[in-house]
Amino acid sequence: MKISTKGRYGLTIMIELAKKHGEGPISLKSIAQTNDLSEHYLEQLIAPLRNAGLVKSVRGAYGGYILGDLPSKITAGDIIRVLEGPISPVEGIEDEEPAKRELWIRIRDAVKNVLDNTTIEDLASHSDDGESDAYMFYI
Numbered sequence: 001m002k003i004s005t006k007g008r009y010g011l012t013i014m015i016e017l018a019k020k021h022g023e024g025p026i027s028l029k030s031i032a033q034t035n036d037l038s039e040h041y042l043e044q045l046i047a048p049l050r051n052a053g054l055v056k057s058v059r060g061a062y063g064g065y066i067l068g069d070l071p072s073k074i075t076a077g078d079i080i081r082v083l084e085g086p087i088s089p090v091e092g093i094e095d096e097e098p099a100k101r102e103l104w105i106r107i108r109d110a111v112k113n114v115l116d117n118t119t120i121e122d123l124a125s126h127s128d129d130g131e132s133d134a135y136m137f138y139i
Helices: 005-019 028-035 039-051 076-084 098-116 120-125
Strands: 055-058 064-067
Touching: 005 028, 005 039, 005 055, 005 064, 005 076, 005 120, 028 039, 028 064, 039 055, 039 076, 076 098, 076 120
Parallel strands: none
Antiparallel strands: 055 064
């Protein structure tokens, strides 16, 4: 399964809204400028998020978008499913031989577990302090 820009930018929108949760509506223009993204593209992504109830639109001069629920109740999985569809590493798992089917199911379940147990509150509160647990390899 490959997450496209729809899923990635959708997460960006939701993380930005979570960071500003409780401060009033946020415009897509400000999210686009902050993240150096196309405002037009974000407009295309916000509609399915709104239809799913993940965001609400606020009209008016100081309008924009707010989260449809608390940041602690919206998961990355909710967003990815709305924008990308079902989470599956391959199509036609049921047609695979048992050994391969088991592998694909385990991969699917692992990805679902991560996405469904990561809230946008978790993502919004993550700070990039320049320190990483990742290993640095020198060649």
